Structure formats: structure tokens, C-alpha cells
Amino acid sequence: FTHIVVGRPTRSRWRELIEGSLTYDLIRNAGDISVHVISGTERNAEVTSRSVKAADEQWQFEIWPYLKATAFVIGSLAFAVVLDQFLDVRNLAIILLIGVLASAVTGGLWPALYACFASALAFNYFFLEPRYTLTIRDPESIVALGVFLVVAVIASNLTARVQRQAVAARSRARATEDIYLFSKKLAGAGTLDDVLWATAFQIASMLKLRVVLLLPEDGTITVKAGYPPDDTLAEADIAAARWAWEHNRAAGRGADTLPGAKRLY
Template sequence: MPDDRSNETRPSPDALLDRAEREARGRLRIFLGAAPGVGKTYEMLMSGRARLADGVDVVIGVVETHGRKETQVLVDGYEVIPRRRVDYKGRMLEEMDLDAILARRPALVLVDELAHTNAPGSRHPKRYLDVQEILTHGIDVYTTLNIQHVESLNDVVAQITRVRVRETVPDSIIDQADDIEIIDLTPDDLIKRLEEGKVYIPSTARRAIENYFSPGNLTALRELALRRTAQRVDEQLLIHMQAHAIPGPWAAGERVLVCVDARPGGAARVRYARRLADRLRAPWTALHVDTPRSAGMSEEDKDRLATLLRLAEQLGAEVTTIPGQNVAQDIVRHATANNFTHIVIGRPTRSRWRELIEGSLTYDLIRNAGDISVHVISGNERNAEATSRTVKAADEQWQFEIWPYLKATAYVVGSLAFALLLHQFLDVRNLAIIFLIGVLTSAVTGGLWPALYACLISAIAFNYFFLEPRYTLTIQDPESIVALAVFLVVAVIASNLTVRVQRQAVAARARARATEDIYLFSKKLAGAGTLDDVLWATAF
């Protein structure tokens, strides 16, 4: 079996591909502000002047001065691409001339107000789409954006300011940015600029201070801008680590990973992870490892798992499901590769003797987590009681399910009868292969424990009927002892592998069915032309 740790020393192919795609595109720098008037356009023009001084070919695609003298002074000295005039219902509107910029092909273009909606009849309905086309031609772009225009924060901003912003930019644009420069101004300083008439005319400024630009609103918007910028910086750090095969975690920023499975008490873990992420001001992810055993879950367990994943998503987590074999190793590998600094898991619910036999996920995680902090959480009393009942029922089912063991006994008896028939024609050591047939059949039909039981009684039968002295459990020949030991080892390994392959096949069929269902559903949605069609596709 190859060493999984070797993969951790190799650069991530996805990160390398992302890096190659970025190198082929122009670089995007976003000057992000908490509110209008913080100085985004001013800082963009100042940065552009610095690039001009370095000999870079810089032009202005579009800059809105809003009548501010200090901004207009900075525009002087730039080459400005003339705007395109658009006739809309008898009104002449001016828009950025995308074709002129592409024909001019500068090294850097300054584009103000990224969230702007273009006039009808333009090539793209939104200015950020113009910017994306410019970037695909290898031209760098400096642009400005207010946090209120970020799509994922639209509801939050509306709740804070009681104003619904209609012009938004998808978060994917921010994720594509090579640099985000936060233009930070304290609420008091921004209000002072408003009172001095540097943002709006005095009459408008007074109304703005009383409503949108209240100190509380500005403080909340400022925090949103800082947190969204920190999130993008964290993503860039992760991409850098993956592209250069740097083992994590780097504790430059906190990230929380909560492990979700079908055991009762998972809701407490999810809520704890949310509280931990809030305290740390960190992003968090809910992770489920889909093992071959998952295919054998009961409907109740499947419903419980789906409910937990929905709860995590509702609380703001990114939900991730990965295939795996060894749950502890897969969790640690995922946490390390994605720079998580905290793992939240549940307290062990198995009995001590089952942990000794099957191992403990909790202890394996703690032992292998390295520099990652592991939080072991127990559910509330109600969940703990439910967990106790579930584990007890599982133990009872595991103990009293006799039928697989009876079938395993029958397979071994059949193998014994066949071996007795061939005893006169085959060497004793070759007869062991016949017993392996019974062991593997037990593994396929009954699972691991019946297969191990078949290994044991096969070894006893092989010794009793075929090893000298026959019809006793005594072994005289040392070579026979070695042969019997080898048989046991081979039988155990073969049965274990057979059960594992069987579980993988069941899991693969389940994933194939799920993929087919998703494909059919997406096909229905693609053909839906009305809301009724969408509802019909969802219902059936």
C-alpha cells in the first residue's frame, strides 16, 4: 500500500492549475471600502500614479469624480479612454468603452465602481463582466467596490442599514482578485468628511448621517469589510500552501472543522463549532467522511446525517463530503491540506471492549492531529441517553445475529467434505486452499466477523482432520505449525480484503445512483421554462 504521506509533499494539481490560469490572465486589484466616501477612488488613482512613475502604461477606463476636486486633480495627467455614448429612451448615457480599451491594450486600466449596471444595449449587463473580459486579454485592472455590493452580504447589509442594495457583485469576482486593498476610515472621520461636504452636498449629507451613515451602521459595515478581506487573504494563503506543497496548518488564521456522522448528539457538535468559529472570527466547515460502511446505514441514520448537514449549512458552515477508508487519517489529511487549526469531534460512544477490537476514532484523531487543536464534545443528556440506547441496541444486534455464523459453519463443513474427497489426490498443504473458499464465501455473505469465525473453525478442522497426528488437536511436525499459522494469516487478510471490496462496491453503486439522480434532476431543471415546471421537477 503506498504511503499516503507522500501525497502531502506534492503540490496540489488544482492549486497549480489555478496558478497557471492566473498567470495567463491580467491581475485584479480591488480597493474595498465599508461605505461611499472612504477614499477608494482616491487611493486607486494614487496607486495608478505610482505605477505610471515606474514606467507602466496606465489608462483610465472610467472614473467617477462625483465633483470632488481632489479626485479631479488626480485624474489630470492620465490618459483617459473616451466613454461610449448610448441612446436610451431619448437620453444619452455614457459608459466605459470596452472595445476601445481592448484595442488600446494598456498594461493597466483603472475602472471605478465595479458594481455598476451598464446601459441597455451594452455588450455586458454589468461592469464586472467588462472587467472579466479585460482580464482575459492579459490586461491588469484596478477597481473599486463597497462592501454593500457583495452578493453574499446583501441580506446582512439590508438588515444593518434597512436599505436593500440592488447592484451586487458575485463573490466569485472577489475570489478571483489577486489583491484586495482595504480602504479603512473610522466612522468619526467619515462622518466628518460628510459634514464638510466632501462626499455629498450638505443637504444630502445630513440625511445620510441620520440614516445610512449612522455611527453604528458604519461600524458594522467596517467590520464586514475587514472580515471579508481577511477571508480572501486566508484563501490566498491556502492556495499558496497547496501550490508549494507546504504542510499545514499555518496558524496565520483560525479555521474550524467539525466532523459530522450519523451518531446522535451531532447537533451539539455543530452548534459548538459555530460558537467556536464566532469566538475566533473564523470560517468553519462541516465534514462527513463517506466510507464503504456508510452504504449500510439505516434510513434513520441517513435522515439524521442529512439533518445535521442541513443544520450546519443553515448556521453558515461550508458542507463537505469526502470519500475515505480510514476516517481518522482522512480527517487529519483534509484538515492539514486545507489549513484547519481546530477539529471538533464527538466523545466516544462505543463500549471499551469494542474500542479495543475496532479502535477509537477520537483517540486516533488526537494521536495523529499534530499541531491541530482537537475539541472533544459530548451531546446533551437527552442525546447521550439516545446514544446509549443506540450503542446498546447495536451491540445486541451484533451479538445475537446468529444466522451469518450458521451459514459460515455450513460453508466450512462443505469445504471440509470437499477436502476429504480430494485428500488422497492432493498434498495436505494444498487442501488449505479449499478451506479458503469457505472463508471467502463467509466474508461475501456475512461480513467480517462471520469470516473471522470461519477462519478459526477452518483452522481447527484443518488441524483435526489433516495434520499428523490426525483426529487430534496436537501438532507434531513444526512445519505443520508454520503451515497452519500461514493459513490463518492468509485467511484473515483475504476475508478482510473481501469484505472491504464488497463494501466499496456497495458504496460505489450508491454514489452512482446519487450521481444519476442529480443528473436527471439537473436535466429536468435545464428544461424547465416556468416556475411551475421547476416546481414539477422538484416534486417528481
């Protein structure tokens, strides 16, 4: 029998409704496969005492997706203004949705939500009576604005989710191709040095990082391969790697032992 074990989601229910839940999707599409959801809160005391705290992942705000979303909103608004005298206000709302969908495709969920509210304000200001004010006079206008905002949020969420799935599919395809090419290189490797160089090159190309491979030799740890080819380690890093190998504990950056090294081993 096949079993899938996943961790319990830590995000709030509202974020799951907006961004989707991997755990929920697995349970819904598992069929005859058993899915086990675990909390993952219990920890071994000894492991916790030896654990090394890594640097927290820093969230970086990128302005470029929001600038593109602003451009899409302005472009769709200009198109709607041109067609204002020919189309009903409901059709103009559909035109404004084009900017929201374009923002979701190119920038993801949050720029799309920004485009939603920007388009809603533009829709209210330019097309709902009284025009050129943010005041809403008629109950019908309130309903129209609310419907537009709800449809825009739902459409942007679905479009952003499809865009994320497409990116994930492309990443899986690239990873599969890289693994296939790597297997061909390994099949043609005649020596251990060839295998190590192919491994270093493949890891560096897939992760876009500098790679150094260390192996035990004559009772110590030495650098056997790296990519770029001239990549090497400082003495502090070699000492930390040797200590970690000899004592089977973490050493180097962020650890209690040899914290002066640039990397964690």
C-alpha cells in the first residue's frame, strides 16, 4: 500500500483560502492512497540541544511587479475610457479585469490583489455615478462595485494559482532534463575524478551556486572537486569541515565550534 505523510499546515485558514493548500489538494486527489497529516511539533531533546540556528529567510519586497500591475491597470483604464461612449458600464468592468488578469500572470497573487483594488477605485471614480468622485450615490452602483471587486479577487487568485502551477511544471521539466544529462555524464565517467567533477558541475548548474566537494583521504578531509574549477576553501573552512567529519557534529558559521568559517559543515 502507498502512504503519503505530510506536515500539518501552519498558515492561517484565510491564507489557505487565498493561496491554496497542498495538504487539502493531496487529500482530495489521493484516491485510494492513504494520506497521514502530522503536527511535527515533537522534538528529540538531544537533537534540539545540538541544532544550529540558521539565518532566517529574509522576505524582500520587489517593486517591479507592482509597477507592471500599475501599468496594466492604467492601460486597461485608458482602453475603457475610449470605449465609454459605446459600451455599458458592466462591459467596461470586464475591460478593467484584463489588467487584473495580466497582473496575476506576470506578477503573481499580491500584485494582482493590488491591481484589484486599484481597478475598483478607478471603476468607481471614472464610471460610476456621480463620476470623478469616490462617492457612491446609487445602491446599484454599490452592488456593481462589490461584484466587480469579488470577481476580480477570484479571477486573480485562480490566474495566479495557474501561473504558479505552470512555473512548477517548467521547473520539474528542467530538473528531469538535468538529471537525465547528469546520468549520461556519469555513464561516460571513467574515473572517480570524472564522477566528482560531473557532480560538482551538475549541482552548481542546477542550484546556481559555487560547489566544493570534500572527501576523506589519508585520515583527513580534502577538497576533491569544485565548480568553478578554481574554487577552493579557506583554511578556516577546511578546519571546520575536518572537525565536523571527525566529531560528527556541526561546525563553522553559526555553530559553537569554529564560528569564524564562512560556511556551515
